[in-house]
Amino acid sequence: MGDHHHGPAKGLSRWLFTTNHKDIGTMYLWFSFSMFILGGAFAMIIRAELFQPGMQLVNPAFFNQMTTLHGLVMVFGAIMPSFVGLANWMIPMMIGAPDMALPRMNNWSFWILPPAFLILASTLFMEGGAPNFGWTFYAPLSTTYAPPSVTYFIFSIHVLGLSSIMGSINIIATVMNMRAPGMTYMKMPLFVWTWLITAFLLVAVMPVLAGAVTMMLMDIHFGTSFFSAAGGGDPVLFQHIFWFFGHPEVYIIILPAFGVVSQIIPTFARKPLFGYDSMVYATAAIAFLSFIVWAHHMYTVGMPVAGELFFMYATMLIAVPTGVKVFNWVTTMWRGAMTFETPMLFCMGFLVLFTIGGFTGLMLSIAPADFQYHDSYFVVAHFHYVMVAGAVFSMSAAVYYWLPKWCGRMYNETMGKTHFWISFVGFNITFFPQHFVGLAGMPRRIPDYALQFADFNMMSSIGAFIYGASQILFLYNVIATIVAGKPTSEAKTWEGAEGLEWTVATPAPYHTFETPPQVR
Amino acid sequence: MLLKANRLRELALGPVLMLLSLASAGAAAAGDKVNQVNMAPGATEIGQSIYDLHMLIFWICVIIGALVFGVMFYSIYYHRKSRGVTPSTFHESTKVEIAWTVVPFLILIGMAVPATSTLLDIYDFDDAEMDVLITGYQWKWKYEYLDENGENVSFFSNLRTPQGEIYNTAEKGEHYLLEVDEPLVIPVDTKVRFLVTANDVIHSWWVPELAVKKDAIPGFINETWTKASVEGIYRGQCAELCGKDHGFMPVVVNVVSKDEYAGWLETKKAEAAEIRELMAQTFTLDELMTRGKAVYERNCLACHGANGEGGVGTAIAGSAIAMGDVSGHLEIGINGVPGSAMQAFGGQINDVEMAAVITYQRNAFGNNMGDLVQPIDVYNHKKG
Numbered sequence: 037m038g039d040h041h042h043g044p045a046k047g048l049s050r051w052l053f054t055t056n057h058k059d060i061g062t063m064y065l066w067f068s069f070s071m072f073i074l075g076g077a078f079a080m081i082i083r084a085e086l087f088q089p090g091m092q093l094v095n096p097a098f099f100n101q102m103t104t105l106h107g108l109v110m111v112f113g114a115i116m117p118s119f120v121g122l123a124n125w126m127i128p129m130m131i132g133a134p135d136m137a138l139p140r141m142n143n144w145s146f147w148i149l150p151p152a153f154l155i156l157a158s159t160l161f162m163e164g165g166a167p168n169f170g171w172t173f174y175a176p177l178s179t180t181y182a183p184p185s186v187t188y189f190i191f192s193i194h195v196l197g198l199s200s201i202m203g204s205i206n207i208i209a210t211v212m213n214m215r216a217p218g219m220t221y222m223k224m225p226l227f228v229w230t231w232l233i234t235a236f237l238l239v240a241v242m243p244v245l246a247g248a249v250t251m252m253l254m255d256i257h258f259g260t261s262f263f264s265a266a267g268g269g270d271p272v273l274f275q276h277i278f279w280f281f282g283h284p285e286v287y288i289i290i291l292p293a294f295g296v297v298s299q300i301i302p303t304f305a306r307k308p309l310f311g312y313d314s315m316v317y318a319t320a321a322i323a324f325l326s327f328i329v330w331a332h333h334m335y336t337v338g339m340p341v342a343g344e345l346f347f348m349y350a351t352m353l354i355a356v357p358t359g360v361k362v363f364n365w366v367t368t369m370w371r372g373a374m375t376f377e378t379p380m381l382f383c384m385g386f387l388v389l390f391t392i393g394g395f396t397g398l399m400l401s402i403a404p405a406d407f408q409y410h411d412s413y414f415v416v417a418h419f420h421y422v423m424v425a426g427a428v429f430s431m432s433a434a435v436y437y438w439l440p441k442w443c444g445r446m447y448n449e450t451m452g453k454t455h456f457w458i459s460f461v462g463f464n465i466t467f468f469p470q471h472f473v474g475l476a477g478m479p480r481r482i483p484d485y486a487l488q489f490a491d492f493n494m495m496s497s498i499g500a501f502i503y504g505a506s507q508i509l510f511l512y513n514v515i516a517t518i519v520a521g522k523p524t525s526e527a528k529t530w531e532g533a534e535g536l537e538w539t540v541a542t543p544a545p546y547h548t549f550e551t552p553p554q555v556r
Numbered sequence: 557m558l559l560k561a562n563r564l565r566e567l568a569l570g571p572v573l574m575l576l577s578l579a580s581a582g583a584a585a586a587g588d589k590v591n592q593v594n595m596a597p598g599a600t601e602i603g604q605s606i607y608d609l610h611m612l613i614f615w616i617c618v619i620i621g622a623l624v625f626g627v628m629f630y631s632i633y634y635h636r637k638s639r640g641v642t643p644s645t646f647h648e649s650t651k652v653e654i655a656w657t658v659v660p661f662l663i664l665i666g667m668a669v670p671a672t673s674t675l676l677d678i679y680d681f682d683d684a685e686m687d688v689l690i691t692g693y694q695w696k697w698k699y700e701y702l703d704e705n706g707e708n709v710s711f712f713s714n715l716r717t718p719q720g721e722i723y724n725t726a727e728k729g730e731h732y733l734l735e736v737d738e739p740l741v742i743p744v745d746t747k748v749r750f751l752v753t754a755n756d757v758i759h760s761w762w763v764p765e766l767a768v769k770k771d772a773i774p775g776f777i778n779e780t781w782t783k784a785s786v787e788g789i790y791r792g793q794c795a796e797l798c799g800k801d802h803g804f805m806p807v808v809v810n811v812v813s814k815d816e817y818a819g820w821l822e823t824k825k826a827e828a829a830e831i832r833e834l835m836a837q838t839f840t841l842d843e844l845m846t847r848g849k850a851v852y853e854r855n856c857l858a859c860h861g862a863n864g865e866g867g868v869g870t871a872i873a874g875s876a877i878a879m880g881d882v883s884g885h886l887e888i889g890i891n892g893v894p895g896s897a898m899q900a901f902g903g904q905i906n907d908v909e910m911a912a913v914i915t916y917q918r919n920a921f922g923n924n925m926g927d928l929v930q931p932i933d934v935y936n937h938k939k940g
Contacts, residue, residue: 089732090724097800097868170797176774177757177799181694181897265775271758272773306637308647336760336795337771338778341679345672352664356657363656366624369631373643376632384632388625395617402667404674405610407769408595411760411795476592477764479795482803484722486734486791488590532643 043546052147055139056546057124060146062442064121065435067149069511071113072428074157076504078106083466083500086493091484099483100168101160107171111289112196113153115427119292120145120203122434123231125442127207129537129544130225132216132553137209145202152195159185170481172282175263175274179255186256190249197242204235204242211235216536218555222316225535226309229316230295233323237284237291240327245281248274272337279330287326290422291319293430294361297383299535300437301365304380305372306532311364318357318364325354335406344403351401355394362391377530378452382433385460386425393421396471411481414474420467432459432510439514440529444543445521451513458506465499596765599786599811603767605674613667620663681779684749688740692752692759692772692794694899695801695858699740701821702751709824712904713738714854715804719862722804734791737854739808743817744787752778756899757799763792763807771796784811799897800868801858834908835931841919844928848916851909856917859897864921868897873921882914882929886937889914907934 044050044059054060081102085093094102124142128135136142159166164183167173178186211232215224224232251274254260261267263274302309309315331339331347339347365387374380396418400409409415432455440446469492474480478489485493528538536555540548589596597607635641689700693712700710716735720726729735742748752761754772762769763782770780784790792807812820839847853862859869864878872878877885889910890902901910911929918925 089728091722092724096803100797100800100802168799174758174797177797181757181799265773271775305635306643307645310647311649311653313648314653336769337773338776341675344675344679348671348675349668352668355664356660359660360653360657362624366628366631367652368647369628369635371641371644371646372631372635373637373641374632374635375637384628387628391621391624395621398617398667399610399613402609402613402671404606404671404678405613407678408606408610408764408767410769411762472591472593475595476589477596477762477792479762479793479803481797482793484733484803487728487730487732488592491591 053143055135055143057128057136057139057142058442058544058546060136060142061121061124061126063146064117064124067146068114068116068118068121071109071117071153072507073511075106075109075114076507078102078109079500080504082106083497085483086485087497088494089485089487089490094483096483097165097168100170100481101166103481104167104170104173105156105160108156108167109153110423111171111285112193113149113156115289115423115431116200117149118431119231119234119289119427120200122227122292122296122431122438123203123207126438126537127210127228127231128214129540129548130228130535131211131214131219132536132549132555133210133214134547134550134552136206137214138206141202142206145199145206148195149199152192152199155188155195156192159188162188172278173252174278175252175255175271179252179263182256187253190253193249194246197246200238201242204238207231207235208239216549216552216555222313223555225295226298226312226315226319227292227295230291230298230319233319234288234291237288237323237326241281241284241288244277245285248277248281251277272334275334275337276331279333280327282333283330284323284326286419286422287322289427291323293386293427294319296430296434296437297365297386300379300383300433301368301387302534303437303530303532304377304383305369305374307368307372308534309364310367310370311360314360315364318360321357322354325350325357329354332401332403332406335403336410348401348403352398354401355398358394362387362394377436378447378449378456379433379437381453381456382429382436385456386429386433389421389425389429389460389463393418393426396421409474411479412474413470413478413480416480417467417470417474420470424467425463429459432456435514437530438537439517440521440524441537441542441544443518443521444523444525445517446524446529447513447517447521451509451516455506455509455513458509459503462499462501462503462506466496466503467499469493469495469499598765598767599784599788599790600765600767600782601785602674602678602782603765605670605677606767609670609674612670616663616667678780681749681781683747684781685746686742687749687751688742689751689753690740690761690772692754692756692761692798692805693904694756694799694897695794695805697740697759697761697805697807698755698904701824707825707828709821709828711738711824713740713808715801715806717804719857731791733804734793734806734808736806736808739789739810741810741812741817741820742782742784743814744784744811746814747781747783749779749781752780758796759794759798759805760796761792761807762795763790763809765790766792766809769795784809787811787813804858831906831908835906835935838930838932839908839911839928841915841928844912844915845919847909847912848914849920851905851913852916852920855901855905856913864917864923872917873923878917878923879925882918882927882933883937885914885918886910886929886934890934890938902938907931907938910934 085099162185166185167189169178211228251262255262261269263269263271298309329347329351332351400406436452473489473492478485525542527542595607595610597604687702689702691698697713700708702708713736716737717733721728721732752770752772754774759772760769761772766782768780768782770778788811790809794802794805859867860872861867864872877888892898892900908931911931911934914929
């Protein structure tokens with residue numbers, strides 16, 4: 037027995053060489069949180085500069101570097117790896133598997149991430165500065181007119197794309213091959229389902245992103261003209277390729293969040309998830325639609341009217357499966373017996389704010405109206421309602437929900453609830469006024485603005501500082517829990533919790549389900 | 557500053573005011589743009605139908621939101637464990653699922669119909685009465701009135717806000733960042749077709765109240781149009797990130813009566829003739845320096861600094877180019893440095909301006925070369 041039940045190695049080598057899904061999950065989570073803080077710091081610089089009209093703190097060139105890095109770090113460094121970390125921790129425990137299917141590759145998927153972001157962050161100190169062309173890096177601003185650091189940016193994108201693809205292959209292999217006996221596809225927890233679909237999206241679109249940056253590399257260094265009209269190329273081609281990746285990417289970020297919410301709401305409503313089957317089908321439908329709507333980011337590039345109509349209709353359709361999901365969550369609460377611990381609060385915050393983000397998304401899908409919304413702060417407000425109140429809120433919910441299982445200690449509920457309320461209020465003060473300035477005509481990505489936008493921008497900045505500060509409280513609460521939280525050994529932390537992860541000991545032992553459980 | 561008085565009160569009452577004003581936004585007085593919370597219907601029919609579409613969808617979303625959140629909050633209140641309720645166990649109903657798939661679908665069709673008709677109206681480019689070619693440059697717009705007789709009128713439209721206002725050494729004016737040295741002038745009640753392109757990177761020409769936003773893409777020409785029914789000055793900005801001064805390339809459109817427009821066009825044509833005449837003249841150093849300083853401040857200062865100290869661009873004070881051979885200096889001024897931020901200004905400023913600014917650069921900032929460049933030198937250099 038002793039041979040196979042070894043614990044973790046000691047010291048640094050435990051983390052460097054580990055193939056354990058829990059260790060790797062932990063590293064992903066900490067890495068993504070540190071990126072969240074870094075990306076957040078960039079956001080604070082942006083909001084501090086926009087506190088008042090006029091240039092005060094930074095110059096316009098540096099401002100553009102901040103908006104670019106904020107977007108890149110948050111999307112690729114904070115949100116995506118955080119859900120990969122969650123997948124690493126939870127998927128094997130949810131399907132009754134001892135580990136991920138490809139544990140050595142798992143180690144690699146994580147360990148190439150920090151170097152990728154070191155390279156990206158180091159561009160800040162290079163001559164000509166960091167990438168300054170926005171996280172969407174439209175050519176030719178990102179090719180002919182880019183700073184020299186663009187080459188490092190391209191390399192960094194390649195590496196983190198590689199990490200994502202390897203991580204996804206691992207998730208697909210694990211879910212398809214390592215489910216416990218009796219764990220049929222339609223019995224899998226919804227978090228596993230949403231991640232399985234997300235992983236397919238990632239495998240499909242990350243190579244497209246790699247293709248786009250490779251074409252940029254060729255244009256910059258090897259004399260090709262993919263995106264340069266002067267050489268017979270087409271700058272709009274870049275946007276088509278980018279958004280063919282970029283739109284599914286949005287769902288890559290939000291689908292795992294849907295999964296988390298679908299786990300947590302039934303727990304605290306003490307009632308099974310309403311419409312499990314339709315949730316699975318809706319997720320699949322959203323994933324399918326995500327491939328045929330990309331040009332709704334490009335309504336103003338001068339597409340033919342038939343193209344505009346196709347992309348408008350297809351985009352509007354996404355409202356249907358998304359609506360189904362929201363209705364199902366609300367119906368899950370209906371006639372339950374609810375309590376409102378921190379994870380549930382974050383999920384309800386998610387539900388309200390994500391739905392608002394969905395509504396503005398529907399408005400943006402209407403091509404003629406988008407001619408006014410496009411590239412304005414209305415869009416900034418929209419996607420932060422989806423990204424922050426959607427993905428980040430659900431991630432916070434997930435951490436509070438599973439933290440006791442991970443470390444065998446209970447977090448401080450009062451502090452958790454405080455974190456939620458400050459986040460919720462701060463978030464809305466930040467982003468709600470951005471709808472207004474956007475509709476009133478303020479373009480996004482500008483370092484300075486006309487005087488009529490001053491009040492709402494100041495409000496937005498104050499909200500951002502509040503929201504930013506609340507994340508420090510989050511960090512403190514998590515560390516305090518791990519170090520000195522009230523020990524708990526109850527297998528089932530939450531009264532209404534269902535699922536295999538709640539059948540193992542608390543804290544979860546280093547190895548779980550070495551003998552597969554029998555499901556039902 | 558004009559906003560300060562109201563700021564604290566607005567911040568305190570913020571959210572409440574916002575909702576109230578959003579509800580009554582349709583009635584908001586035109587021109588009162590401070591703290592505007594909603595889209596402006598603007599001065600065109602298309603703008604009005606976009607606004608109507610926007611409000612229609614907004615209210616549909618508000619109603620659906622009220623229903624969904626209503627059910628949710630009812631449930632939060634009445635279905636709490638602390639009220640001693642026992643949870644139900646129901647967890648599926650195909651009928652309900654079908655209902656909330658089909659009903660939203662029908663609502664979407666209700667939205668798609670007016671959206672399609674507005675979109676088709678926007679794409680109707682027929683019967684334009686005049687054409688203006690709009691070219692985006694880093695970081696200014698060029699307007700060119702296309703004339704059947706080849707007598708095109710063209711000019712650049714630059715940000716007019718002084719650096720002092722931007723860097724907080726001077727009081728900010730009413731139209732801070734939304735003012736230009738020379739606005740686009742178009743006649744009222746006239747269908748004006750815009751051909752939109754760019755010289756370097758992608759820009760986007762946006763005037764909210766004219767309901768026009770079109771990307772300006774290098775190498776391609778996009779089409780769009782407007783027909784303003786109210787005279788006035790309409791302000792907008794570049795909407796696509798285009799580099800360092802993306803936030804500093806406003807669009808100002810002056811919609812005037814047809815008579816006034818005709819008069820303005822004649823003046824512009826006369827000015828063009830005058831410049832052609834100036835090209836043949838010889839200027840003194842003082843004349844060139846005065847003209848050159850103005851040209852420098854409009855075109856060069858943003859990158860090369862107020863005192864030629866450099867910035868995004870290289871320093872001009874003491875530079876080998878400004879203190880070297882005149883023809884090398886002219887070459888860079890006229891043709892730029894390909895692949896860098898230094899643009900080819902030969903097509904952007906006229907020969908008099910080019911002669912003046914080159915002379916200025918060679919004699920200002922302590923360069924003191926003492927040589928003069930005349931318009932004819934520029935002309936000859938361009939000829940090769």
